[in-house]
Amino acid sequence: MSQSTAASEPTTPDLDPVTANTERLKDAYTNTSFDPKWIKGSDHFWYHSRLCHNKSSFIYVDAHHALRAPAFDHTALAEALNSQGIHADATNLPFTHVDASKDCKTIKFRIGEKKFRFQHSCLTEYDGDLTQESLQPLKQEKVSEGSATRTNINFVNELKESVSIFWIDFQGDEKHYSNIQAGESQKQSTYEGHVWRVAKSEGNEAVATFVANGDDSIAIIKTGLIPAIPVGKAQDATTTESGEIEDNSTNQTERRFQLFIKDHNLWLHTHDDGDLPLSSTATSGQPFNADKIFISPNDQHAVAFQHTFDQDRTLYHIESSPKTQRQPRLKQTQYLKPGDRRRVDRPRLFDLTRRVEVETDDCLFPNPYRINSIGWNSDGSEFRFEYNRRGHQVLRVVGMATNGTVRTLIEDTSNTFIDYSQKSYHHHINDTDELIWASERDGWNHLYLFDLGQGKLKNQITKGEWVVRSVDHVDNDRKQIWFTALGLVADQDPYHSHLARINYDGSGLVVLTEGDGTHTWKWSPSRIFLVDTWSRVDLAPRTVLRAADTGKAILTLEEGDFQTLPQTGWQPAQRLAAPGRDGHTMIYGIMVLPLTFDPLKRYPIIEDIYAGPQDFFVPKSFSPLIRQHTLAAHGFIVVHIDGMGTNWRGKAFHDTCHQNLRDAGFPDRIAWLTAAAATRPWMDVTRVGIFGSSAGGQSALAALLWHGDLYRAAVADSGCHDNRLDKLWWNEAWMGWPVDENVYDASSNVVHANRLQGALMLIVGELDDNVDPASTMQVVDALIKADKDFDLVFVPGAGHGVGYSSAYCLRRQRDFFIRHLLGKEPPDRNAG
Incomplete structure (x- = not known):
């Protein structure tokens, strides 16, 4: 389940005076996204x-x-x-x-x-070429990412025909913006991370797709560009939920033979013997996959994947108000839900010399959620793959020898879940047949070095009460790893990112970034230098040039400030850490104050919640937080909090969410709010509201169902209110498989809708294909049966996260909180 955090490509609604005042923030601060252009x-x-x-x-x-x-x-x-x-x-x-x-x-x-x-x-x-001036087209299209950083793309059409520009929105839908005639250019205002497709105006044939970066940029539209694979279409490489790419190449170039699929079976073609079948039992329901054929380095064996298909599960939408016709139309999408039958891949081994299948036992991979290839060892005696058992409590590296025997090389198990979608990582070292492997086996996400030949752990590489967020670079010659760490630097927010380096044997750990904030970095092509930028919500970005080997600062490049922002009444967000439910684990959050803040007044509180277990969500880097200030300006304290159950602390912290999404860290959130208000008399904990989208929508409603003694009003947008109605991968990851009806019932807002206390607004988009809109409508049905009062905002033609992307929905939310937390009546929008 994804979180929607940014407005759509901007519209210009009529603004009330308070919101119009906050619009000045957009011009009062210039984002200093740092983008070094290295000279070749x-x-x-x-x-x-x-x-x-x-x-x-x-x-x-x-x-x-x-x-x-x-x-x-x-x-x-x-x-x-x-x-x-x-x-x-x-x-x-x-x-x-x-x-x-x-x-x-x-x-x-x-x-x-x-x-x-x-x-x-x-x-x-000048009539020559300009190097490196254009954005590089995407190979695989993606949806736009949320961002508050404004930028521009100057589209230059060098074709001899007109092209059309389309924005790919947060759901992957295209929205037409303009046409550019042959030989002309056009500057398009956009946001960093937003995706733009260029197509020929005549026939709508795709030309290329670009993503905006943090600085103004150019997209040159010329002959020879390769169109990106559209969002959601098949490709030769499979993108996993974690965003990693699984290599599915058939590696058959420059061989004396070829393996191919015919009539669903695996065939061998040679120059001498022509076409020969290697298998005969595959069917249309259990075919071999041409994109998953792996030939051994010595050309004597191959592993080919045979699979069964996902079950058919159709998500139906009725588009009530299509733009191209008067009559409604039906849309259908394949959409698996928890407990549904998934595609199962089964690796099969073939002897290419004897031209037969070698019998193998699937005892070590009987019920896969997914099998990912790691590849053959260097002498071609064993094929390795990663097996993720459905239910995500076993993650195993399996070796399949050419004689058909299988063995376990690495295995992680958990009584709760293995966070495969966010923390899976492996790097094979061919020369020594070793594997760098990420695991939470000691309670923290760390790196381990395994000897695959022996199937044994050589040593733990990183260790401590901190986590490896991602691997930045591996140098097999120097036997060193550069990685992103969270919580590694003492006395800082444990969510701050730092770059560190360590040797394969666990020695030589060094932190290469310095400064109390969360860091991003960019390497020089030679990797001798790196450009390091860091910031906090209360510290504008600072950028320095560092020596990559030592991390020593060489030169200060930029020192950002926000001197012009206070002129609007803006002040930076306040950071606070307070003990959570257990009395000692620190919980981190921020609060945003009104532009006209008066410490002698008391302000109601609105929590902006997202508790999805895949990540943490409290902002860490600097931005003006315009969306939060826009709401706060009406007389609220807006807070963000990361409670237990969210990601990137220790395993025990994360495990709180297991089969318990209802929890959403609320005991920690309540403890944090109580601690904050104890030293801030201007925070009124008798008037607390909450809003969220997607998983945040589920949590926002849960606040009223289970914590109505604190939360008085909630806006739940695009909520997954019953996890059995939402997508399979996200919900099985945290709620478990097989589907335990009692477990899923316990976290269901639909089942417990009769517990509603306080004021509720539900928002849902008619065409939401991320979370089934039926999830919200079943809550509506249960509330009606329980004779409860609530507001429903149903938006025709809208997709997921409409509560964040629609000016109308944002205004309705704002009016809702003004009415129920401030006790004021908003302006009559229907007055003449």
């Missing part, structure tokens, strides 16, 4: 520095000599452009990307359809 063949780079709204400059950096300077004479270039009739200001040049020489003495750039060269204060037109 060097450790020099330039970057576009945004100074403040509509002011920027280009900076040149020589990493070896710790030199930072203006990339060129901005004033001279502005004057040269103005002399040619192109309006330019030295602090706001009409381009955002340059093609720079190593010493930055020469730059080339594009303005609209024209290209220029600026060298020795001389400006001339």
